[in-house]
Amino acid sequence: MPLMKDRFRGFLPVVVDIETGGFNCHTDALLEMAITQLAMNEQGELVIEATHSRNIEPFEGANLDPAALEFTGIDPENPLRGAVPEAIALGELFSIIRLSVKENQCNRAVLVGHNAHFDAGFLNVATERAGLKRNPFHPFSYFDTATLAGLAFGHTVLARACSLADIPFDNNEAHSAHYDAVKTAELFCLIVNRWQALGGWPLTVQAEGLE
Numbered sequence: 001m002p003l004m005k006d007r008f009r010g011f012l013p014v015v016v017d018i019e020t021g022g023f024n025c026h027t028d029a030l031l032e033m034a035i036t037q038l039a040m041n042e043q044g045e046l047v048i049e050a051t052h053s054r055n056i057e058p059f060e061g062a063n064l065d066p067a068a069l070e071f072t073g074i075d076p077e078n079p080l081r082g083a084v085p086e087a088i089a090l091g092e093l094f095s096i097i098r099l100s101v102k103e104n105q106c107n108r109a110v111l112v113g114h115n116a117h118f119d120a121g122f123l124n125v126a127t128e129r130a131g132l133k134r135n136p137f138h139p140f141s142y143f144d145t146a147t148l149a150g151l152a153f154g155h156t157v158l159a160r161a162c163s164l165a166d167i168p169f170d171n172n173e174a175h176s177a178h179y180d181a182v183k184t185a186e187l188f189c190l191i192v193n194r195w196q197a198l199g200g201w202p203l204t205v206q207a208e209g210l211e
Contacts, residue, residue: 002044004104012036012106014097017181018119020073022065025121029058030086032177035093036185037100046189052096054089054180055081057070059129072175087130097136109136114158114184116142120149145188160188165190
């Protein structure tokens with residue numbers, strides 16, 4: 001049976017989406033984070049396994065840009081959010097990822113994101129701010145679905161790429177970390193699986209004159 005550890009040189013891809021109070025990872029609040037776990041079926045195709053999300057309290061002194069809040073529709077003061085501090089949210093999600101890495105016999109997780117540098121920037125800064133020492137993600141390698149979608153479908157915007165890939169996308173649900181993580185995961189799986197269906201994986205190397 002195909003194993004995930006053999007597909008990405010020991011890396012376990014984990015889809016991440018983060019919603020924030022602005023664009024500056026050093027000053028602006030981290031408000032939501034979701035992770036979507038992936039698995040490999042008997043045909044060697046990637047499939048979605050589960051999605052976990054947390055609503056997060058703005059850290060002390062965090063900037064909250066009104067334009068960003070209007071864009072995401074997040075009300076940080078809403079008590080129904082059930083938000084928790086960064087250290088708790090990240091700690092819980094990291095524990096889930098570490099267990100998945102172990103179960104898949106992988107060495108480390110690699111972040112999959114749409115414009116992955118944005119999510120990775122906020123995640124890495126928040127991890128340092130919270131004093132968490134065991135970040136399961138590779139420190140600088142990412143899989144960026146904006147880049148992959150540009151290659152596969154000629155478009156880099158998530159909603160448009162999903163439309164071109166025949167993945168249902170509801171703009172009314174967008175900019176929720178949970179929803180966007182799932183859609184990013186669906187797009188990533190589709191592109192990876194289509195590459196396999198086209199004969200791009202597994203790789204076959206034949207040396208001249210050797211069987």
